[in-house]
Amino acid sequence: MSLVSFDDVGKTYRSLQGVDYQAVEHFSVEIEVGEFFCLLGPSGCGKTTVLKMLAGFEAPTSGQILMGGRPVTGAGRDRAVVFQGDDSLYGWLTAIENVEFGLRLRHVGKAERRERAMHYLKLVGLGGQEQKYPAELSGGMKQRIQIARVLANEPQMLLMDEPFAALDAQTRSLMQLELANIWQATRTTVLFITHDIDEAVTLGKRIGVMEAGPRSRVKGVVEVALDGARRRTDDPFLRYYKQVYEMIRDEVAKSIARAD
Ligand SMILES: Nc1ncnc2c1ncn2[C@@H]1O[C@H](COP(=O)(O)OP(=O)(O)OP(=O)(O)O)[C@@H](O)[C@H]1O
Ligand SMILES: [Mg+2]
Structure with missing residues (x-):
């Protein structure tokens, strides 16, 4: 059953100089209930734009976005957002x-709120750290608290925009593992944005690959059928990596050429 449906969505930004920019066009995808969906694409292709429209922070200029069968008309508690390098x-x-x-x-x-907060702090591996202030915590710990904070509200959906991009490589893979475990435990529907193929194959059950902008849309969707531990050196993992890489390679090249 689909929870979210992007139906032929377009977004044009009006610039102050009067030149419009069509970031996405004919963007269509369905996200299933309880699914971990990764959206992957080159820098500037419109990933954040898509997430913001689902969050209700930006309105589409064409098409429509449905959540639970109803059009998204604004922000709501059913959708929790975690941004890149968020330090809120x-x-x-x-x-x-x-x-x-x-x-x-x-x-x-x-x-009740103490109990719920403790539950989610433990879930993100921070039991025992509850009395510390943000200044006493590492970047990875702060990011985990942010995730615990949105989970405590028990949203229907988590919208994550490159939430681990600012972390070092080790903390980042630890956080990916943690998030995979949290998802296993809660089965909250997740839209996870990244430009990192490795991260997408590690976390996603399906990966939507976007074209380079302007007028970006979904180029294709890859279904990832990997069970349990997804070791990066295993053949199946590498096969998915390669498949996604082949899809995105041209788009990255286009996006670099257009920036010249
Ligand atoms: N508020 C805005 N006004 C005008 N143009 C915008 C606005 N927000 C985004 N854009 C443009 O829309 C395009 C898509 O931006 P977006 O932030 O969605 O890309 P992205 O895929 O998230 O990129 P990145 O990987 O670098 O985060 C870019 O060309 C950007 O310049
Ligand atoms: Mg972005």
């Missing part, structure tokens, strides 16, 4: 208070 934790609140924040706004009782 409150410095004056401890880790657990940051995770509880949304629940407090919604007047969830103290005992």
